[in-house]
Amino acid sequence: MIPGKIVAVSGGVGLIGAEFSRAITLNGGKVIIGDIAEERGQALERELGSESAIFVKVDTTEPDSIDHFIKKGVGRFGGIDAAVHCAYPRSDQWGTRFEDLKPEGLADDLFRQVGGAILFSQKFVTCFRQQGHGNLIHMASIQGAFAPKFEHYEGTEIVSPIEYSAIKAGIISITKYIAKYCKGENIRANCISPGGILDKQPVSFLQNYKNSCSSKGMLNAGDLNGALLYLLSDSSKYLNGQNIIVDDGWGL
Ligand SMILES: NC(=O)c1ccc[n+]([C@@H]2O[C@H](COP(=O)([O-])OP(=O)(O)OC[C@H]3O[C@@H](n4cnc5c(N)ncnc54)[C@H](O)[C@@H]3O)[C@@H](O)[C@H]2O)c1
Numbered sequence: 001m002i003p004g005k006i007v008a009v010s011g012g013v014g015l016i017g018a019e020f021s022r023a024i025t026l027n028g029g030k031v032i033i034g035d036i037a038e039e040r041g042q043a044l045e046r047e048l049g050s051e052s053a054i055f056v057k058v059d060t061t062e063p064d065s066i067d068h069f070i071k072k073g074v075g076r077f078g079g080i081d082a083a084v085h086c087a088y089p090r091s092d093q094w095g096t097r098f099e100d101l102k103p104e105g106l107a108d109d110l111f112r113q114v115g116g117a118i119l120f121s122q123k124f125v126t127c128f129r130q131q132g133h134g135n136l137i138h139m140a141s142i143q144g145a146f147a148p149k150f151e152h153y154e155g156t157e158i159v160s161p162i163e164y165s166a167i168k169a170g171i172i173s174i175t176k177y178i179a180k181y182c183k184g185e186n187i188r189a190n191c192i193s194p195g196g197i198l199d200k201q202p203v204s205f206l207q208n209y210k211n212s213c214s215s216k217g218m219l220n221a222g223d224l225n226g227a228l229l230y231l232l233s234d235s236s237k238y239l240n241g242q243n244i245i246v247d248d249g250w251g252l
Contacts, residue, residue, distance in 0.1 A: 002232045003028035006077045008069065010060050010120060011087035013040040015197055016139065019221040020084055020228055025052040027229055032073035032080065034058035035087070060087040060116045066123040074127070082135035082232050083124040085117055098162050106163055113167045114174070121178050121189070128187045137231050138175050138191040140243055144168025145193050146251045152208040158201065168193070172243050179241030188240040192227050195219055195247030214249030 007024045011017040012033035024031040025048045033048075033055045035041045041055035054076045058069035073080050089112040093105025117138060128134025141164070148160040171191055178189040196209060196218045210217030227244045230236050245251060 001027045001229045005029040005081045005232055006032070006073070006079060007232060008032040008034060008073050008080050008083040008124075010034045010058060010069075010083070010085050012055075013037050013044050014086055014088060015199060016194070016221045016224060017084075017086035018044060019225060020086060021048065021053065023222070023225040023228060024232070025049070029232070030077050032056060032069070032077070034060070034069045034073075036089075058087075060085070060120050061089060061112045063119055063123065066120060070123060070127050079131050080124075080127060081133070082137065083120070084137040084139075084228070085120045086139050087116065087120075088139075089113060089116060095159050095161060097159055101163070109161075109163050110167065114170045117171055117174055121174060125178065125182060125187060128182075129185060132186060134187040135232065136175075136178060136187070136189040137228070138171050138189070140171040140175070140191040140193040141168040142193050142195050142245065142247045142251055144170070144172050145243065145245060149209075149212060149250075152205055152212070154208075156202045156205045158205060175243065176241045190231050190236070190239055190242045190244065192224060192231070193243050193245045193247070194224050195245075195250045197221050197224075209250070212250050213247070214252075216248050219246070219248060 007029050009017050009020050012021045013035045021031045021033050031053045033041055033044055036059050038057050045053050045055040056069050056072040059065040091105045091108040143165045175189050175191040198218045198220055224246055227246050
């Protein structure tokens, strides 16, 4: 579906990023896996094979580190067709109730997730301009497009952070901004808003969540691959500034 496409994935060894990295190579592409987690990154590079994958350590909150990530990827494969931003840096405060949030943690999370996404966009747009084409994909969330379903969390310790809602609405906005800002430059930007991904959540939460969905409820990370491959492929050539919601009908 994406033969020969060269794709950089930040957070490329995470729950979603690792599935994306695998899907890219399985569908004929090459992947530049970027993550702060070095050991897991090197292991994923070995799994996917050095013909199709390279791991580069990157901190997406550091401009110089993103430059290095891009330089290594271009040096290895000769260019970068698309960049997917899956890195998910969180402060120690992450998951704190609304009533207990402190300014320092808020500043940290807002900078690392929104600021990081802006810096990632800035650096890749520069690279895409130099090579004359590019395709940027951000990760938003249903929490950025809809109000949380607080009733699903009753009886659990899980919190739906207010700053997550703000960050993800921000990501949808950043995506539209970049898409329009790069008008006429052969650069497009879209985002994916996944529903919740299965990751050992409490059974009661999973059942409540599923009641709001059409069939499966919480998804596996691999259930997002179809949306990713569509966005990476030329089939979505004229899709720009859009937010693709993959949530099994949760938002309906
Ligand atoms: N998991 C879900 O249920 C879900 C649902 C909707 C949206 N999302 C979004 O998808 C994206 C990926 O989520 P995930 O569940 O795969 O997260 P994850 O925590 O499993 O993976 C994130 C990866 O980012 C890496 N990382 C953290 N800080 C970094 C930094 N500063 N620089 C580079 N890499 C860094 C981590 O090492 C990790 O490998 C996030 O934007 C998240 O908000 C996730």
